[in-house]
Amino acid sequence: MSRIPEPEVHVRGQQxxxxxxxxxxxxxxxxxxSLMALAATGLVAxxxxxxxxxxxxxPRTAAHHSLGLDTWNGSYPQPTRTLDAxxxxxxxxxxxxxxxxxxxxxxxxxxTSDFFRRASYGRFTLRAHPQxxxxxxxxxxxxxxxxxxxxxxxxxxxxxxxxDAANEKVDFARFDIVYLVADxxxxxxxxxxxxxxxxxxxxxxxxxxxxxxxxxxxxHPPDRNVLAHETGHVFDLxxxxxxPTDGKGDWDTHVGDWDVMGSQFGxxxxxxxxxxxxxxxxxxxxxxxxxxxxxxxxxxxxLSAPPVAGGTLGIRLAVVRTGPGTALAIEAxxxxxxxxxxCTEGVLIYxxxxxxASGDGPIExxxxxxxxxxxxxxxxxxxxxxxxLGVGETFTVPGEGTRVEVADRTRAGVWTVKVTVPARRA
Numbered sequence: 001m002s003r004i005p006e007p008e009v010h011v012r013g014q015q016x017x018x019x020x021x022x023x024x025x026x027x028x029x030x031x032x033x034s035l036m037a038l039a040a041t042g043l044v045a046x047x048x049x050x051x052x053x054x055x056x057x058x059p060r061t062a063a064h065h066s067l068g069l070d071t072w073n074g075s076y077p078q079p080t081r082t083l084d085a086x087x088x089x090x091x092x093x094x095x096x097x098x099x100x101x102x103x104x105x106x107x108x109x110x111x112t113s114d115f116f117r118r119a120s121y122g123r124f125t126l127r128a129h130p131q132x133x134x135x136x137x138x139x140x141x142x143x144x145x146x147x148x149x150x151x152x153x154x155x156x157x158x159x160x161x162x163x164d165a166a167n168e169k170v171d172f173a174r175f176d177i178v179y180l181v182a183d184x185x186x187x188x189x190x191x192x193x194x195x196x197x198x199x200x201x202x203x204x205x206x207x208x209x210x211x212x213x214x215x216x217x218x219x220h221p222p223d224r225n226v227l228a229h230e231t232g233h234v235f236d237l238x239x240x241x242x243x244p245t246d247g248k249g250d251w252d253t254h255v256g257d258w259d260v261m262g263s264q265f266g267x268x269x270x271x272x273x274x275x276x277x278x279x280x281x282x283x284x285x286x287x288x289x290x291x292x293x294x295x296x297x298x299x300x301x302x303l304s305a306p307p308v309a310g311g312t313l314g315i316r317l318a319v320v321r322t323g324p325g326t327a328l329a330i331e332a333x334x335x336x337x338x339x340x341x342x343c344t345e346g347v348l349i350y351x352x353x354x355x356x357a358s359g360d361g362p363i364e365x366x367x368x369x370x371x372x373x374x375x376x377x378x379x380x381x382x383x384x385x386x387x388x389l390g391v392g393e394t395f396t397v398p399g400e401g402t403r404v405e406v407a408d409r410t411r412a413g414v415w416t417v418k419v420t421v422p423a424r425r426a
Contacts, residue, residue: 056289056319057277058327058354065238067362068325068354069278075211076236077176079116079124080280085177085231087130088166094140095186099220104181105130107220108227115228115260118337119271120281121307126231129175134183135166141188146217148192155197159213163203173208177234179227181216193217194226196233225264232261237275238358255365256384258333258348263380270304270338272363273317273331274352288318293423300330300347300415304337314414320402320421325354328366328402332415333388343375346388347406347415349397368395391415 053070060068072078087108089101109128116126144158145151162180163172172178182189194217202209214230233239240262241251257266259275276282290296301314318330329352334345349366356362367387374386389395394405401422408416 054284054287054289055291056287056321056327058321058325058352061325061355063355063357063360063362065233065236065358065362066354067238067274067278067352067356069274072280073236076234078280079120079126079235082125082127083176084127084129084174085179086170086172086175087128087179087181088162088170089131089134089181089183090137090162090165091134091183092137092139092141092186092188094142094188095183097134097183098185101130101132101134101181104184104220107218107222108216112225112227112231115225115269115338116231118304118306119276120279121313122311123281124279126177131166131170133169135162135169137161137165141182141186144188146182146188146193147190150193158215159197159199160203163205163210167205171206172210173206177231178210178213179216180213181218184218184220189217191217191219191223194230196230223264225260225266225269228269229260229264232271232275233358235279237261237271237278238362240361240363241359242361243359250381252381252384254361255350255363256381256387257343257379258350258365258384258387259363260338265380267375267378267380267385268304268333268339268342270333272329272350273303274319274329274350274363276303277317282313282316286313286316288315290318290320290419290421293421295418295420297416297418300332300417302334302336302339302345302413302415303331304339305334305413306337318417318419320400320419322351322400322402327352328397328400330404330417330419332417334413336413341378343379343385344388344390346390346393347404347417348388349395349404366395366397368393 057070058068059070060066077083087105091097113126116124138161145154196212196214198212202211218226240255240259242254252263255262257268259272260269277287288298298315298318301316303316307313320328322328329350331348333339333342333348335342351364353362365384365387367384368389369386372386373382376382379385389404389406391406391409396403403420405418406415407418
């Protein structure tokens with residue numbers, strides 16, 4: 001089984017076999033398209049982040065990495081500007097490094113920066129500042145007992161030793177993010193221990209407070225997209241995978257391949273549209289809030305597609321509020337950008353809960369084809385690999401009554417979708 005990222009620490013139609021409907025009669029794509037401009041005008045939500053985020057924006061709660069997005073948690077850096085990250089390479093007296101800092105840097109950059117540039121539509125730059133030399137740790141690697149479920153005392157000793165050792169050569173006040181990269185071949189290093197550590201008591205150094213660090217213990221070469229996943233936590237994004245309580249079972253039952261915060265190995269690892277809304281990469285005019293009962297028409301641009309000429313974006317996310325702390329999100333996923341290796345293309349539906357903490361299922365993909373699977377040779381969770389709806393398919397979300405019909409896909413890749421909200425949502 002693929003290694004799972006370490007969780008961060010605080011300190012009427014005919015039924016197809018899959019369950020979707022292919023209506024015997026449906027409005028033509030042309031009919032949908034002719035009404036699109038009118039429909040989209042009334043479906044726009046409020047600003048991406050802030051007190052006036054609109055009726056479809058769930059409020060932020062006390063849950064760790066809450067997916068409420070009416071306000072931003074100021075203890076985290078918001079990735080709407082250039083952020084500077086220092087990479088510090090740590091060696092140990094019980095091992096001579098077999099690879100150099102330059103090789104380890106290339107394992108993660110520019111790949112991680114490129115991931116976020118594409119995900120943010122060019123609105124965020126992650127600028128790495130790798131150190132060129134090893135920083136010697138005062139104790140052997142085995143002394144820290146590095147492992148997935150790490151003893152808090154030894155983890156704290158590791159962090160303080162690393163910061164103290166690097167302080168002579170690194171001005172921490174210059175950086176927004178700190179990556180501590182351990183010699184991957186040291187005998188006490190365990191790649192399963194890669195994580196973000198949030199510090200209840202920040203480390204004060206260089207007249208600044210370090211509130212969290214990313215501890216990197218990856219092999220060389222590392223797991224795919226692992227640093228993008230961990231950096232997502234630095235921006236207040238939750239783990240979306242499910243960790244079995246008994247250590248058995250599948251980790252990817254909640255979102256499968258569909259977001260890097262679920263699995264860094266996913267075939268379509270771009271961040272969900274809801275995440276992009278929370279981070280400030282989707283603005284008011286790019287989120288359609290479907291409120292009133294009845295059918296609404298909209299054009300969904302593929303989530304991962306770059307902006308068209310001039311840097312403009314159309315609607316990338318549709319949201320139906322289903323309760324005080326819950327919503328349905330609808331977005332189009334296509335083989336472009338971070339999703340270029342996707343197993344299937346189509347319109348994806350997922351549930352969002354603002355009171356679910358990181359790792360407790362804040363997002364769950366709705367499987368529009370529950371009786372079929374796809375891409376057994378590549379997918380991290382084949383049952384969800386074919387979750388999206390294709391052209392001509394209609395699906396009613398169980399327990400919600402919201403109906404999603406995919407009418408057409410234009411040559412430009414835009415999906416024509418009808419979302420029908422039941423009267424009880426009024």
